[in-house]
Amino acid sequence: xxxxxxxxxLKAFARQDGVILGLIWIAAFAxxxxxxxxxxxxxxxxxxxxxxxxxxxxxxxxxRDKVLDGSISFGRAFTFISFTMxxxxxxxxxxxxxxxxxxxNGAFFGxxxxxxxxxEVQKTFTDAGIKYEDIEQQLALISQSRPIDFAFSVFxxxxxxxxxxxxxxxxxxxxxxxx
Numbered sequence: 001x002x003x004x005x006x007x008x009x010l011k012a013f014a015r016q017d018g019v020i021l022g023l024i025w026i027a028a029f030a031x032x033x034x035x036x037x038x039x040x041x042x043x044x045x046x047x048x049x050x051x052x053x054x055x056x057x058x059x060x061x062x063x064r065d066k067v068l069d070g071s072i073s074f075g076r077a078f079t080f081i082s083f084t085m086x087x088x089x090x091x092x093x094x095x096x097x098x099x100x101x102x103x104x105n106g107a108f109f110g111x112x113x114x115x116x117x118x119x120e121v122q123k124t125f126t127d128a129g130i131k132y133e134d135i136e137q138q139l140a141l142i143s144q145s146r147p148i149d150f151a152f153s154v155f156x157x158x159x160x161x162x163x164x165x166x167x168x169x170x171x172x173x174x175x176x177x178x179x
Contacts, residue, residue: 002076014080017059018087024048025092036111056081056165060173071175078170082162089158093151100147109143
């Protein structure tokens with residue numbers, strides 16, 4: 001059982017690590033947005049995105065080994081990761097809202113529409129059995145979403161990822177104290 005003091009400590013470390021993870025996700029988002037016009041940024045997007053599980057597991061190990069003297073239960077590990085990624089999701093949702101509300105001005109969907117009009121992209125759609133008109137119609141509908149809709153979507157997807165990572169890494173990271 002976790003004491004109130006230990007719970008406060010867990011939340012404090014989760015907030016600190018959540019800020020770090022949130023900044024990594026913002027960097028990934030920036031690379032993704034930038035990759036629309038500079039394809040070399042795709043590597044940065046993939047690198048930042050794939051670093052998430054590695055960073056999260058490192059944060060859990062650090063918390064377990066340095067703060068809890070090498071012992072953590074599944075429940076505490078799950079809670080720590082869920083809180084950490086929950087805080088990161090909140091930060092990422094705020095960044096998404098700020099981007100789409102203040103900075104984008106339709107550039108994201110304009111670039112997407114331009115890209116799907118390229119002949120090689122249309123050929124890829126045709127080869128996959130997808131009609132270009134269907135993609136264009138779906139993008140037109142999505143582009144009418146409000147910035148808060150995108151932010152809410154990012155937040156809920158982050159929470160889902162938090163629970164999945166929490167369960168997996170909670171099992172991998174739990175460690176009993178050897179007497």
